[in-house]
Amino acid sequence: MEATVQSNARELWSGGDSPFKVSYGKIMMWYFLISDTFSFAGLLISYGAIRLSQPAHDEANPLSWPDPNHVFNAVPFLHGHYPLVFVTFMTFTLIFSSVTMVRAVQEGHAMNRKGVLFWLGLTIIGGLIFVGSQAFEWSHLIHEGMTQKSNPFGASAFGGLFFLITGFHGFHVSVGVMLNSWAFLMTFFGAFHRRGHYEMIEKLGLYWHFVDLVWVFVFLAFYLL
Amino acid sequence: MSQETTIKEHLETHVTDHDHDHDHGHHDHHQSFISKYIFSTDHKTIAKQFLVTGIIWAIVGGGLSVLFRIQLGYPDADLSWMKPLLGKWITPEGHIAPEFYNALITMHGTILVFFVLTAGLSGTFSNYLIPLMIGARDMASGFINMLSYWFFFLSSVVMAVSFFLATGPASGGWTAYPPLNALPAAASGSVAGVDYWLVSIVLFIVSVLLGGLNYITTVINLRTRGMKMFRLPLPIWAFFLTAVIGLLSFPVLLSAGVLLLFDRNLGTSFYLDQIYIGGEALANAGGSPILYQHLFWFLGHPEVYIIILPAMGIASEVLSVHSRKPIFGYTAMIYSLLAIAVLSFIVWAHHMFMTGMNPFIGSIFVIFTLIIAVPSAVKVFNWLTTLWRGNIKLTPPMMFAIGFVSLFISGGVTGIFLGNSSIDVELHDTYFVVAHFHLVMGVAAFFGMFAGIYHWFPKMFGRHMNNTLSYIHFWGTIVCAYLIFFPMHWEYMLPRRYPTHAGFDTFGMFAQLNEFITIAAMASFAFQLIFVFNFFYSIWYGRKLKEQNPYHATTLEWTTPIRPGHGNWPGDIPEVHRWAYDYSKHGRDFIPQTEPLSQYEIEHGEHGDEMDSDVIAHENDDHQS
Numbered sequence: 001m002e003a004t005v006q007s008n009a010r011e012l013w014s015g016g017d018s019p020f021k022v023s024y025g026k027i028m029m030w031y032f033l034i035s036d037t038f039s040f041a042g043l044l045i046s047y048g049a050i051r052l053s054q055p056a057h058d059e060a061n062p063l064s065w066p067d068p069n070h071v072f073n074a075v076p077f078l079h080g081h082y083p084l085v086f087v088t089f090m091t092f093t094l095i096f097s098s099v100t101m102v103r104a105v106q107e108g109h110a111m112n113r114k115g116v117l118f119w120l121g122l123t124i125i126g127g128l129i130f131v132g133s134q135a136f137e138w139s140h141l142i143h144e145g146m147t148q149k150s151n152p153f154g155a156s157a158f159g160g161l162f163f164l165i166t167g168f169h170g171f172h173v174s175v176g177v178m179l180n181s182w183a184f185l186m187t188f189f190g191a192f193h194r195r196g197h198y199e200m201i202e203k204l205g206l207y208w209h210f211v212d213l214v215w216v217f218v219f220l221a222f223y224l225l
Numbered sequence: 226m227s228q229e230t231t232i233k234e235h236l237e238t239h240v241t242d243h244d245h246d247h248d249h250g251h252h253d254h255h256q257s258f259i260s261k262y263i264f265s266t267d268h269k270t271i272a273k274q275f276l277v278t279g280i281i282w283a284i285v286g287g288g289l290s291v292l293f294r295i296q297l298g299y300p301d302a303d304l305s306w307m308k309p310l311l312g313k314w315i316t317p318e319g320h321i322a323p324e325f326y327n328a329l330i331t332m333h334g335t336i337l338v339f340f341v342l343t344a345g346l347s348g349t350f351s352n353y354l355i356p357l358m359i360g361a362r363d364m365a366s367g368f369i370n371m372l373s374y375w376f377f378f379l380s381s382v383v384m385a386v387s388f389f390l391a392t393g394p395a396s397g398g399w400t401a402y403p404p405l406n407a408l409p410a411a412a413s414g415s416v417a418g419v420d421y422w423l424v425s426i427v428l429f430i431v432s433v434l435l436g437g438l439n440y441i442t443t444v445i446n447l448r449t450r451g452m453k454m455f456r457l458p459l460p461i462w463a464f465f466l467t468a469v470i471g472l473l474s475f476p477v478l479l480s481a482g483v484l485l486l487f488d489r490n491l492g493t494s495f496y497l498d499q500i501y502i503g504g505e506a507l508a509n510a511g512g513s514p515i516l517y518q519h520l521f522w523f524l525g526h527p528e529v530y531i532i533i534l535p536a537m538g539i540a541s542e543v544l545s546v547h548s549r550k551p552i553f554g555y556t557a558m559i560y561s562l563l564a565i566a567v568l569s570f571i572v573w574a575h576h577m578f579m580t581g582m583n584p585f586i587g588s589i590f591v592i593f594t595l596i597i598a599v600p601s602a603v604k605v606f607n608w609l610t611t612l613w614r615g616n617i618k619l620t621p622p623m624m625f626a627i628g629f630v631s632l633f634i635s636g637g638v639t640g641i642f643l644g645n646s647s648i649d650v651e652l653h654d655t656y657f658v659v660a661h662f663h664l665v666m667g668v669a670a671f672f673g674m675f676a677g678i679y680h681w682f683p684k685m686f687g688r689h690m691n692n693t694l695s696y697i698h699f700w701g702t703i704v705c706a707y708l709i710f711f712p713m714h715w716e717y718m719l720p721r722r723y724p725t726h727a728g729f730d731t732f733g734m735f736a737q738l739n740e741f742i743t744i745a746a747m748a749s750f751a752f753q754l755i756f757v758f759n760f761f762y763s764i765w766y767g768r769k770l771k772e773q774n775p776y777h778a779t780t781l782e783w784t785t786p787i788r789p790g791h792g793n794w795p796g797d798i799p800e801v802h803r804w805a806y807d808y809s810k811h812g813r814d815f816i817p818q819t820e821p822l823s824q825y826e827i828e829h830g831e832h833g834d835e836m837d838s839d840v841i842a843h844e845n846d847d848h849q850s
């Protein structure tokens with residue numbers, strides 16, 4: 001048993017073929033995502049370093065780190081305070097759009113053009129809702145007086161970090177929505193079908209799940225901790 | 226059989242790729258000038274674009290160092306003659322304005338570290354050699370490869386434009402530390418220069434990432450049949466790991482740069498806290514300049530290995546070919562590269578011993594830093610033992626490769642001094658550090674690059690460079706390099722980045738030494754012009770290459786035609802049967818990688834006690850029968 005595994009590994013790496021049995025495009029996407037992990041890590045570590053240098057949350061100290069329940073409690077069209085309700089909705093939208101992306105990839109494997117269009121379409125809508133919600137949240141917070149320099153809820157560093165990091169993530173989501181829309185059109189006009197495979201959807205799927213995963217960390221940093 | 230089909234598939238992918246890139250779909254043979262030389266997707270052309278751009282930047286970057294060395298060496302002289310070039314940056318007394326002196330050293334460092342020794346070195350040789358040495362028609366994605374060059378080009382343009390800003394280019398050091406580089410009021414170079422610097426660096430990072438994705442993917446996916454990872458020539462391992470390091474460290478510089486851009490332009494305080502400028506307190510609060518240093522050096526230290534690894538790979542190959550001996554310790558060479566790659570990520574704080582860090586944390590970084598000297602030393606010993614009793618051919622590339630080893634040792638030794646925090650407290654930010662990193666990185670990497678250029682020039686351009694000029698270039702450069710940087714160790718209490726030390730009595734004793742170093746620096750620059758002339762002259766008028774394999778080397782690039790076209794091999798891609806270092810084996814000078822193992826031969830690294838003499842005896846029997 002072990003011997004066969006070993007000899008397979010040897011053959012896999014002996015040239016003339018892809019050792020992972022994966023096309024170059026997908027390998028590139030994987031390495032790009034690993035690399036992008038490091039740019040997010042750089043930002044999140046900066047967040048951690050700056051946050052730890054500030055006084056922890058303390059009702060009595062207006063310069064201490066703010067309480068997320070206090071900062072994020074608005075929901076569009078509703079009055080009153082609903083701590084973290086809206087961001088929960090955003091998070092579910094994004095996770096749901098990851099699920100629809102998985103379905104789009106599956107339909108691609110089955111060479112079902114209509115199925116790809118349907119599920120990819122839902123993914124795009126999910127992404128748009130997320131970006132739109134973020135726009136709402138930003139404008140609401142700006143309205144409340146939070147900017148990249150100031151923060152009525154506590155330590156001013158919170159504002160800069162929040163806008164920078166959620167902005168960087170939102171930028172990734174927007175790029176993903178654009179790429180998905182492009183792939184939607186390509187599918188619509190049958191370009192992938194003629195190519196004989198929907199690998200492009202798979203690659204975009206990897207990117208989309210990654211953006212989703214990163215959100216979990218961003219969410220953790222700003223809304224939960 | 227199945228392997229054959231996959232190879233075919235690769236080819237097909239390339240063909241479709243190709244159609245993709247030039248949508249107009251014309252063929253290789255009648256490509257327009259633009260698609261052949263400018264927006265080319267052929268890795269060989271892209272490599273030459275990187276090389277030529279790198280050479281141009283090296284002339285600029287080196288030229289800047291001559292300017293600031295003149296100011297340093299002759300602090301009292303009247304430099305008004307520089308006015309036509311530097312204009313208002315020459316003070317009425319005829320000195321280089323202090324803020325412009327700092328801009329000169331900043332641009333010198335940035336240009337040489339990023340544009341010359343990263344793009345010019347790893348961009349050139351990874352592009353050129355990876356497909357040729359692993360037996361691939363081209364990079365995995367020619368299009369992304371082309372983008373990589375053009376992002377580098379854009380980045381170059383932005384940096385070049387910044388020279389002409391009214392307030393001058395960035396002047397806060399190649400490391401761009403805040404708050405100096407975060408506050409426009411802090412220095413004239415910080416008014417606009419740093420924004421250009423940051424934009425340029427961001428574009429450069431994109432270029433490095435696009436290039437690196439290609440190098441990695443190509444090495445993983447497109448090796449020809451039989452090219453196992455442990456048969457790869459060492460430069461390929463070096464380029465591969467360099468790309469991996471780049472992919473993991475440059476994004477962090479991206480984050481650091483974005484934060485700095487925000488601080489500069491949007492009024493955030495990521496790096497700023499409690500600052501007074503001109504007696505006035507700024508509103509910024511809550512950030513930390515030390516945070517920037519951590520982020521920067523998390524890239525910065527790996528970056529120095531991004532620069533040296535390709536040079537190490539090239540030197541390993543050149544030393545082996547020109548001493549007609551297998552590289553000593555092939556596997557150890559690979560593992561030491563790996564060890565360096567891993568360790569390079571956990572030593573960054575040795576640049577920050579003076580930031581008031583907790584001494585306990587400092588001592589952890591001391592230990593890792595000193596450990597990195599071990600794989601470095603393994604490599605040095607392997608190079609020396611490769612030379613040992615070799616049939617050494619002192620060709621120009623070989624001279625440069627040997628020079629590389631010498632410089633790497635000389636500069637590496639002082640690294641051990643600096644790695645001890647207690648000693649570094651004295652030496653930090655002095656000319657001792659300048660001497661250390663110029664020898665170990667600056668000049669050594671240049672020597673690796675020269676070794677590569679002289680070695681593969683015939684392959685690149687189908688002509689030879691002039692030998693006499695090459696030897697003059699070598700001797701001039703190595704002598705000057707040592708004359709410049711060896712004496713600098715004595716200036717171990719002289720702080721760097723000062724336009725003049727004239728105001729300090731203590732430093733008066735260095736006046737003559739500084740003048741001496743300046744003269745050597747100017748001479749060294751002149752010797753580089755000989756190289757530049759030789760290089761460009763030989764492209765068009767050099768002696769024509771007649772032999773397909775002029776060095777009798779084993780590797781695959783020499784099995785291509787003298788002037789390989791797009792696709793590299795006219796027929797099938799060769800298959801590989803052995804490692805890249807079968808020199809002087811079984812009585813034969815060299816055995817190409819494409820030659821199957823003979824029946825009596827045991828592959829390198831396989832177990833078995835092969836007696837050389839036995840095998841030769843057997844083979845002779847064979848020939849007789």
Ligand code: HEM
Nearest residue numbers: 529533575576598637640641643644653654658662665666
């Ligand atoms: C033998 C292993 C090495 C050790 C222990 C070592 C140690 C150090 C230390 C502690 C410093 C900081 C000095 C200071 O600023 O006070 C330093 C600076 C530097 N080293 Fe090394 N080094 C080694 C090898 C290398 C290599 C191989 C390279 C490049 C290829 C390199 C490039 C640099 C550069 C560029 C700087 C200065 C950066 C700056 O401040 O502008 N070093 N080295």
Ligand SMILES: [Cu+2]
Nearest residue numbers: 526573575576
């Ligand atoms: Cu370092």
